[in-house]
Amino acid sequence: MKALITGITGFLGSHLAEHLLSQGVEVEGITRYPTNGDKIKFHSDFNICRPSSMQLFFQEFSDYDYIFHLASDRFLSPEWIHITNVIGTANLLEAVHNSEHKSGQHPVIVIVGCGEMYGIPPQTVCRDGWVRERLVDREELETFSINSKPEDKLIFKLPITEDFPLNPVSSYAVSKAAQDMLGFQYYKEYGMKIVRARVFDITGPRCHQSLLPSGIAKQMAGIEKGRNEPEIKVACWEYSRDYTDVRDVARALWLAATKCKYGEAYNIGSGMVRTVQQVIDILRMQSTAQFEIVQDRTMMHPNDIPALVGDCTKFYKKTGWKPEIGFAQSMGDMLEWWRSKL
Numbered sequence: 001m002k003a004l005i006t007g008i009t010g011f012l013g014s015h016l017a018e019h020l021l022s023q024g025v026e027v028e029g030i031t032r033y034p035t036n037g038d039k040i041k042f043h044s045d046f047n048i049c050r051p052s053s054m055q056l057f058f059q060e061f062s063d064y065d066y067i068f069h070l071a072s073d074r075f076l077s078p079e080w081i082h083i084t085n086v087i088g089t090a091n092l093l094e095a096v097h098n099s100e101h102k103s104g105q106h107p108v109i110v111i112v113g114c115g116e117m118y119g120i121p122p123q124t125v126c127r128d129g130w131v132r133e134r135l136v137d138r139e140e141l142e143t144f145s146i147n148s149k150p151e152d153k154l155i156f157k158l159p160i161t162e163d164f165p166l167n168p169v170s171s172y173a174v175s176k177a178a179q180d181m182l183g184f185q186y187y188k189e190y191g192m193k194i195v196r197a198r199v200f201d202i203t204g205p206r207c208h209q210s211l212l213p214s215g216i217a218k219q220m221a222g223i224e225k226g227r228n229e230p231e232i233k234v235a236c237w238e239y240s241r242d243y244t245d246v247r248d249v250a251r252a253l254w255l256a257a258t259k260c261k262y263g264e265a266y267n268i269g270s271g272m273v274r275t276v277q278q279v280i281d282i283l284r285m286q287s288t289a290q291f292e293i294v295q296d297r298t299m300m301h302p303n304d305i306p307a308l309v310g311d312c313t314k315f316y317k318k319t320g321w322k323p324e325i326g327f328a329q330s331m332g333d334m335l336e337w338w339r340s341k342l
Contacts, residue, residue: 007071048088054095085175115200119167159311200269205337235299
């Protein structure tokens with residue numbers, strides 16, 4: 001068996017490569033930068049943002065049983081986010097489609113989306129004992145984010161199932177939703193073997209510092225070493241997310257490729273909701289750092305999603321997958337990784 005990973009040197013891509021190797025899969029990867037490896041063949045001379053480059057790649061390399069599409073950007077300008085994530089995905093799928101006619105190879109393609117694609121979940125509003133369902137405007141969401149006891153108590157209808165409408169509220173989430181829809185289009189139009197994985201928040205060692213809870217762990221490691229002031233800055237400690245360790249996600253993606261139905265979308269996550277405050281508390285128990293928690297409202301954004309957790313029953317039933325790495329272990333491993341980097 002042979003697999004290709006786009007974005008192989010990224011956070012999830014590197015862990016997925018390790019897991020596939022442990023399963024006896026031959027692994028190759030597309031990356032932007034020249035990279036050497038003993039067990040993995042890296043391709044750095046091809047660019048998913050250029051259609052001709054992808055066509056050339058699959059003319060030369062087309063004997064893959066599985067393709068995991070992880071290459072994406074989230075911290076660049078909106079223009080480059082969409083060029084990389086949307087145009088890049090279209091280039092990849094079109095090149096694979098064309099190569100299938102020539103090579104006769106029909107790889108399983110896993111397109112990896114995110115929980116943010118769903119946007120702010122449907123909510124009910126409770127006031128004076130009455131519960132009614134309606135849209136909530138931005139000002140009310142900011143009130144919820146800052147004030148623990150707003151006049152209107154927002155009750156989010158969670159967890160989110162795959163049949164919830166996609167309602168992305170950031171450039172990155174819009175681009176990931178477009179990737180998901182492109183995957184469905186190529187499945188319906190050409191019968192390609194495409195699985196759409198919608199992965200909720202991923203955490204663990206090697207996670208980018210701009211993502212929670214990794215940013216908190218980095219601050220904590222910096223305090224331990226005396227490099228940071230004794231305070232942890234957060235946008236809001238009430239935000240809640242569904243966190244899954246990256247090593248469990250890598251295992252889930254392999255099961256998605258080998259057991260899931262083509263054309264279908266599957267939520268992947270722990271099914272557990274944790275607030276920023278709970279993240280800090282768990283990390284604090286594993287750290288020697290002494291600090292205060294400080295809210296920095298400049299870190300807040302109008303399109304922040306206050307609560308996001310997925311219903312992953314469909315994926316659980318199809319594959320038998322369940323997270324194996326506990327949240328405390330995941331946080332401890334990530335904190336230890338940041339200690340080694342600072």
